[in-house]
Structures are given as C-alpha cells and as structure tokens.
Amino acid sequence: MKQRLVFPRLLVYVGVISRLQILLQGFLLFTFLLSPIAAGAVDITQQIHRPINSSVGGQSRDKADSLLRIGEKQYASGYADKTIASCLRALELYHAIGDLKAQGLTYNLLAKAYVQLGSLKEAEDALRRGLAIARDTKDFQSQIFVLNNIGTFFLQQGEFAAARNSVEDALAIAHGVKNIEGEGLSLSNLGLVTARLGDYNKAIKLYENALIFRRQTGDAVGEANTLNNLGDAYLASGNYQDTIGTYGAAMRIAKTNRDRTNELRAIDGLVTAHTAVGRYERAFDLLEQRLTLAKELQNLREELKSFESYAQLYKQKGNYLTARNFYERAIILARTLEDSKQEVQLLDQLTKMLQR
Numbered sequence: 001m002k003q004r005l006v007f008p009r010l011l012v013y014v015g016v017i018s019r020l021q022i023l024l025q026g027f028l029l030f031t032f033l034l035s036p037i038a039a040g041a042v043d044i045t046q047q048i049h050r051p052i053n054s055s056v057g058g059q060s061r062d063k064a065d066s067l068l069r070i071g072e073k074q075y076a077s078g079y080a081d082k083t084i085a086s087c088l089r090a091l092e093l094y095h096a097i098g099d100l101k102a103q104g105l106t107y108n109l110l111a112k113a114y115v116q117l118g119s120l121k122e123a124e125d126a127l128r129r130g131l132a133i134a135r136d137t138k139d140f141q142s143q144i145f146v147l148n149n150i151g152t153f154f155l156q157q158g159e160f161a162a163a164r165n166s167v168e169d170a171l172a173i174a175h176g177v178k179n180i181e182g183e184g185l186s187l188s189n190l191g192l193v194t195a196r197l198g199d200y201n202k203a204i205k206l207y208e209n210a211l212i213f214r215r216q217t218g219d220a221v222g223e224a225n226t227l228n229n230l231g232d233a234y235l236a237s238g239n240y241q242d243t244i245g246t247y248g249a250a251m252r253i254a255k256t257n258r259d260r261t262n263e264l265r266a267i268d269g270l271v272t273a274h275t276a277v278g279r280y281e282r283a284f285d286l287l288e289q290r291l292t293l294a295k296e297l298q299n300l301r302e303e304l305k306s307f308e309s310y311a312q313l314y315k316q317k318g319n320y321l322t323a324r325n326f327y328e329r330a331i332i333l334a335r336t337l338e339d340s341k342q343e344v345q346l347l348d349q350l351t352k353m354l355q356r
Contacts, residue, residue, distance in 0.1 A: 060096060061097055064090045065102075067087070080112075080116040081113075083112075087109055087110040090106050100137055104134055107133070110126045127149055130142070141182065147167070148166070148167060152189060152192070155189075160197060163193050164190070167189045167193060171186035184222055187206050188206070190206050191229060195233050207233065208230070210226045220256070224263075224266070227247070228246075231246040231266070234246055240276060244270060251270065260293065267287075268290070268305075275313060283313060287309055291303065291307075304330050304337070311349075320353060334346055
C-alpha cells in the first residue's frame, strides 16, 4: 500500500508475481481506511468558533499544546477518532488565542486522522484550511509541505493531474526559496505520481534525486520513506535484486531511528519480494519480526496485518490448516477493532480457500 500524508516535522501482503498489481494500488501508507464514525462528521468551523472562557488565560496555550501532543501519540497508536477529538479541542483554544501557525499544524494532523477514517471531505477541508493559513502568514515551508499533502490526497483519489500540479507547485516554491528538505519531499512525491501512472523508470530517477536532498538534510525518516517508494518501483519493474537491497536499506535506517511505520512497510516489501522469488524461509523470518514489533507497539491493527500475511503465505505453500488458523486470529482482531469491512474481507478469503 501506501505513501502516507506527510506534514511539517511529522512529515501487504504476502503476494506472488500475479498479485503485484494489487501491491501497486497500495503505494500510499494512509490507505488503511476505516469506516467513518461520528467524530469525523464534526463541523470544523462550528467547533473552533465556540466561545471560550476568558478566565482560561495563559493556560490556553499550554492546554492546546498538550492536546496536540496527545493527538500525535493517538494517531501514531492508530486511534484516529481520538486524534480528531484532541485536534478539534486544540483548534478551539488556538483560535481563541489567535495562534495561526499552531492552527496550521493542527489542521495537518487533523487531515491525517480524517483520511485514516475515510472521511475524505473533512480531510480535504482541513488541508485547504492549513494551506490558507500558510499563505496568509507567508510561511513558505508550510506551503511546501501542505501542497505535498494535498497532492498526496489527490493521488489517493486517483486524480493524477491535480496531484502532479500540486506537487510541482510545491517543488517550484522549494526550489525558489532553496528549501532542500522541501525539494526532497516534493521529488519523492512526484515519483509517486509518476509510478502510479506506470512509468517506473522515470519514477526511479525521481526517487534517486530525492534521496540526494534527503541525505543532505539528515532526514532519516524521509530517506527511509523514499527508499520504500524506490523499493516499490523496483518491485513493480521486476528487479528483485535491487528491490530487496533497497527495502533492506530502508528497514535498517528505520530500525535505527525507531521509525516503526517505515520499518513495518519495509518488512512488508521484503516479504513480498522474497516470496516472489521462492525464498519462503526468509519471508517467514521477516513475518516473525513483524509480529514481534506489532506486539511491542501494542498495535492490534498491525498484528492483524501480520496474521493476514502469515495466512496468505501458508495458503500459497498449500498449508491450509495453518492458514485457516491465522485467518481466524485475524478475524478475531478485526472484530475487536470493530472493523466490519476488514472482517468481511477476511471471511471472504477464508471461505474461498476452504472451498478449494
């Protein structure tokens, strides 16, 4: 799957060759969508214009900053609904004290959470509000990052021309103000657009150029993300040697920097690549690492994905009894997460396997 939305300072799958096209549809990290819930329907304007008791005084900023930090942790832990609640409360306070820059940062996190919940209209609204603030305050760095976020959002919607235009605007601003970090990010996202259009050779060149800028800034998270994108492109073009080497580099960098999102993504890419060339033992070793990491993070959704990957790999090897066991464990977690869509998909996979 997936390139995630990136923000200022914040910035599957076992398959065989016949399933690579499914993988290519999942370049975006943020496409693990849940069903929209009530929290996603809150009107942002109504929320931030609620009157605030003036007696809060100087405590407002501290409270808002605390809420934003809590929201970031909630999002990292997979609780997008709670993230939205924290962000809306923070926005209410930031609006009351007139802190536009903090509002912009909060809108960016809010957009990420809305995307994860599948509340795309609300996500776009939050992104555009963040861009308006960046333009009003002449904050070029924020403009670069928000334009990239909007481009990634359009890419996820399949609006390739709009995505390209937004990212190219970001790249032009970054180049104009000599923002190396922004150039690396924009080139990496332009590579994503190009890859989604099927031109993997051009995408590879864009990723390689992006890596030059990302290494100049010491952006380890950005470097790992671009390496994962590059690995996706190599995989799509059937270059398994470079695929494995690139994902391996991404995994090492991510592990060193405790960047769990990119570490998990790199492991998923390596599992797919090793499986495609018949290296099942290595694929199982990697899945064991993945499951251990998911448990350490206490992230049930990542545990679910690990169980599903185990099930698919055992199914491919013809061990249907063990595959069934892992499907059933994944289904239990889907129910625990109250993710009916994922539960139905898993039940469908299990049923089709048992009908063989």
